[in-house]
Amino acid sequence: xSEKKRLTKLPTxxxxxxxxxxxxxxQKDGMEHVSSNYLAEALDLEAIVVRKxxxxxxxxxxxxxxxxxxxxxxxxxxxxxxxxxxxAVLVGAGHLGQALLGYTGFINLGLxxxxxxxxDADKIGxxxxxxxxxxxxxxxxxxxxxIQIGILCVPGRFAQDVTDQMVxxxxxxxxxxxxxxxxxxxxxVVQREDLAEGLAELSVKLSRMSEA
Amino acid sequence: xSEKKRLTKLPTxxxxxxxxxxxxxxQKDGMEHVSSNYLAEALDLEAIVVRKxxxxxxxxxxxxxxxxxxxxxxxxxxxxxxxxxxxAVLVGAGHLGQALLGYTGFINLGLxxxxxxxxDADKIGxxxxxxxxxxxxxxxxxxxxxIQIGILCVPGRFAQDVTDQMVxxxxxxxxxxxxxxxxxxxxxVVQREDLAEGLAELSVKLSRMSEA
DNA sequence: CTTTAATTGATACTATTGTATCGATAAAAA
DNA sequence: TTTTTATCGATACAATAGTATCAATTAAAG
Numbered sequence: 001x002s003e004k005k006r007l008t009k010l011p012t013x014x015x016x017x018x019x020x021x022x023x024x025x026x027q028k029d030g031m032e033h034v035s036s037n038y039l040a041e042a043l044d045l046e047a048i049v050v051r052k053x054x055x056x057x058x059x060x061x062x063x064x065x066x067x068x069x070x071x072x073x074x075x076x077x078x079x080x081x082x083x084x085x086x087x088a089v090l091v092g093a094g095h096l097g098q099a100l101l102g103y104t105g106f107i108n109l110g111l112x113x114x115x116x117x118x119x120d121a122d123k124i125g126x127x128x129x130x131x132x133x134x135x136x137x138x139x140x141x142x143x144x145x146x147i148q149i150g151i152l153c154v155p156g157r158f159a160q161d162v163t164d165q166m167v168x169x170x171x172x173x174x175x176x177x178x179x180x181x182x183x184x185x186x187x188x189v190v191q192r193e194d195l196a197e198g199l200a201e202l203s204v205k206l207s208r209m210s211e212a
Numbered sequence: 213x214s215e216k217k218r219l220t221k222l223p224t225x226x227x228x229x230x231x232x233x234x235x236x237x238x239q240k241d242g243m244e245h246v247s248s249n250y251l252a253e254a255l256d257l258e259a260i261v262v263r264k265x266x267x268x269x270x271x272x273x274x275x276x277x278x279x280x281x282x283x284x285x286x287x288x289x290x291x292x293x294x295x296x297x298x299x300a301v302l303v304g305a306g307h308l309g310q311a312l313l314g315y316t317g318f319i320n321l322g323l324x325x326x327x328x329x330x331x332d333a334d335k336i337g338x339x340x341x342x343x344x345x346x347x348x349x350x351x352x353x354x355x356x357x358x359i360q361i362g363i364l365c366v367p368g369r370f371a372q373d374v375t376d377q378m379v380x381x382x383x384x385x386x387x388x389x390x391x392x393x394x395x396x397x398x399x400x401v402v403q404r405e406d407l408a409e410g411l412a413e414l415s416v417k418l419s420r421m422s423e424a
Numbered sequence: 425c426t427t428t429a430a431t432t433g434a435t436a437c438t439a440t441t442g443t444a445t446c447g448a449t450a451a452a453a454a
Numbered sequence: 455t456t457t458t459t460a461t462c463g464a465t466a467c468a469a470t471a472g473t474a475t476c477a478a479t480t481a482a483a484g
Contacts, residue, residue: 011471013416017408021391035431044393048473051432063431063479080412081419095314099307100407105391109411148418173418175410179233179317181256189421191414195312195405196229198387199321200292202403204225206360206385207293209401223441247461260443263462275449275461428483434476441470448464454457 012053016080017109018043019053023073024108035066085112088175089142091162092153093118093132096177100151102128114145119158135162142169149173156180224265228292229321230255231265235285236320247278297324300387301354303374304365305330305344308389312363314340326357331370347374354381361385368392 022042026034036054040047054067057079061067077083085107090097093116100106101116116127119135126132133141142150150166152159152174159178166174173189176182182190234254238246248266252259266279269291273279289295297319302309305328312318313328328339331347338344345353354362362378364371364386371390378386385401388394394402 007420008416009471010413013412014409017406017412018391021408037431042393046473052472055433061432062481063433064429064481066431081415086415086418095307095311099311102307103407105408106411109408110415111411149414172421173414175414179230181254187421189414189417191410191417193407193410194229195315196233196317196321197226198403198405199318199323200225200229201222202361202385202387202401203293203298203322204220205401205403206298208219209384209399221441249461258443259461264442267463273462274451275463276451276459278461426484430481432479436475438473439471443468445466446464449462450460452459
């Protein structure tokens with residue numbers, strides 16, 4: 001409580017993947033420099049937000065030319081630790097789980113899904129080149145591979161049970177796609193992903209639109 | 213610009229589905245009243261946040277007993293317009309699309325997915341009791357059914373094209389699961405859903421954890 | 425070489441969101 | 455009936471996030 005660490009604010013953190021994606025695109029298009037204005041336009045943000053966010057990642061622009069694309073990309077990658085991927089496993093190979101297994105973009109964000117687990121014998125095999133193992137092998141395999149992150153895509157009623165297995169297997173972060181609160185000990189981080197939130201937001205935006 | 217309408221803040225809106233889910237559970241457990249403290253504990257929030265959010269939805273609690281569960285549920289449903297569902301269609305019946313088609317919870321949040329569309333002939337048929345039509349029939353069917361909301365689950369490179377079709381068919385809201393910015397005319401609302409944001413947040417929380 | 429225009433980044437400001445405090449209220453206990 | 459206690463809700467406060475302004479800088483144009 002004595003000294004307050006100055007942390008980068010969360011919205012900035014959450015925008016970093018956007019910037020990286022757009023910089024990648026811009027680079028593919030052959031641009032070597034890009035202005036905050038251009039990025040803002042392309043990403044539906046304010047230019048000043050872009051400048052401040054890039055400043056946080058340690059990126060300096062040049063007046064009249066903007067930011068060097070390549071330098072900005074590596075700065076973001078270093079700042080966010082996207083370069084040294086963390087190994088992850090996924091539990092629950094239903095449609096959502098398989099969709100996540102199929103995403104190719106995660107590796108660029110430092111996430112390497114090495115395997116999935118499911119309690120349904122029919123699911124055992126391979127999806128998108130990733131092995132799917134029986135859930136019974138979860139603990140042993142995770143410990144062997146020194147997995148850090150677990151992605152939770154099981155039906156809600158199994159959420160806490162699988163969470164407990166993840167904690168027991170030494171995982172430090174859980175990306176939770178179920179609508180349940182997870183009980184975890186100190187030292188384990190949970191990131192909720194609740195689609196209902198976005199839907200609620202869309203609903204009110206729509207009704208506000210028709211009122212106005 | 214003359215008078216500023218006082219709008220409910222977005223975080224409150226986004227928490228409403230959580231409350232509704234928890235109230236439903238609590239009701240199923242036979243409780244008739246629930247305190248802000250109980251809800252806060254169960255949802256990992258502060259009690260005062262719960263009280264303020266419920267107050268926004270017009271729910272009054274009683275000292276010493278808390279909030280009436282049934283009344284709170286109907287208040288939220290009315291406030292959020294969850295009672296009169298809006299018809300929606302989904303485009304892109306890949307894994308993610310099928311996962312969304314299978315969610316049973318959306319109807320409680322006022323979203324009724326009536327059909328899906330895909331350009332792949334192999335996908336035509338039925339998934340989770342929902343018909344999947346060829347994309348070529350999109351416009352006609354949407355107009356006939358007076359669809360309001362489109363759920364976009366196609367690969368990024370098709371995002372803008374399908375968006376244009378949605379706009380042309382008169383849809384007013386687009387729930388965008390692609391990582392692309394969509395260009396839409398005034399009067400059409402876009403809600404982005406970018407998993408990378410949550411992943412970025414999880415990453416930094418993890419690294420902060422190991423530093424501390 | 426001088427002027428112009430585009431763009432950054434520092435500073436200050438505003439708005440939004442969350443938190444703490446505490447008196448008021450109503451149920452339960454004495 | 456009176457006292458106690460849990461809980462709400464009003465008010466004030468603090469932290470976070472976003473926005474506006476503008477001098478400083480640098481490339482390009484004149």
